[in-house]
Amino acid sequence: MARILILGGTTEARQLAGRLATRPDLAVTLSLAGRTMTPALQPVPVRLGGFGGSQGLADHLAAARIDVLVDATHPYAATISANAARAAALAKVPLVALRRPAWTAVAGDRWIEVADTTGAVAALGAAPCRVFLALGRQEIAPFAAAPQHRYLVRSVDPIDSPLDVPDAVYITGRGPFAETDERALLAQHRIDIIVAKNSGGSATYGKIAAARALGLAVVLLRRPALPQVAAVETVEDAVAAIDHALAPAMARGV
Ligand code: NAP
Helix, strand or coil: CEEEEEECCCHHHHHHHHHHHCCCCEEEEEEECCCCCCCCCCCCCEEECCCCHHHHHHHHHHHCCCCEEEECCCCCCHHHHHHHHHHHHHHCCCEEEECCCCCCCCCCCEEEEECCHHHHHHHHCCCCCEEEEECCHHHCHHHHHCCCCEEEEEECCCCCCCCCCCCEEEEECCCCCCHHHHHHHHHHCCCCEEEEECCCCCCCCHHHHHHHHHCCEEEEECCCCCCCCCEECCHHHHHHHHHHHHHHHHHCCC
16 A cells, blocks of 8 residues: 655645545545644544654654655645655655645735735724734734724634734634625624635635625735645646656555
């Protein structure tokens, strides 16, 4: 059996694992950073937590005799993607990168693209407004620098360190989020502006479509630079790329 390690934390990683789980010729493990308290159920065995940088991951690839490494991590998880590229080269293991395409603006979108959360705080401006922060719970701290705004914060797990601002509301939720529900949420909280990542995919696009329908501005954090490696954009193509990468090993009778 060929051994596949999927670096996950995304819907696509789970879908890919589901596709590969039925294959009798493959032993698949999914690796999660362990950020969420109640991770989604996965169709293959899961390992949790970091490897200790690129060398740690390279050592793991060798020790677990991994035949193909799949980087199906979140587009903003740049460190693990860089580590995956370095580790695959160090351990001489083929790498398949599954990269979710970014959203692109369409007519009616009012996007303000910024480099990072500090840029997002500046983009909100000085006048008090009602802000929907659709960011990870580890990313909201910089908004304490703009306490004049009212914040609606949505995260997968409850926020452990609330923002030091006078007016913030915290809700939890895990996608997918439908556009109609997002519109209702934005209307209920009378949101003026959204801060979000350009995650791509359909699961979290509802708020972008809802903002367009309501004429709201969206402050979008630009995607971080990722290593220049050959990449595919769909689960289907990832399966094909894995099979292609495995062909020499299969020929050797692995
Ligand atoms: P990161 O900055 O790329 O990774 C930081 C470290 O976490 C890595 O160096 C690695 O530790 C460990 N790690 C990350 N993904 C891993 C995986 N799949 N398996 C094992 N270890 C993993 O990523 P991040 O800190 O998790 O998040 C950065 C951004 O991505 C945030 O904006 C976050 O909201 C977004 N995001 C991440 C995930 C996710 O699953 N990681 C999911 C959704 C969104 P070692 O160096 O020790 O190996």
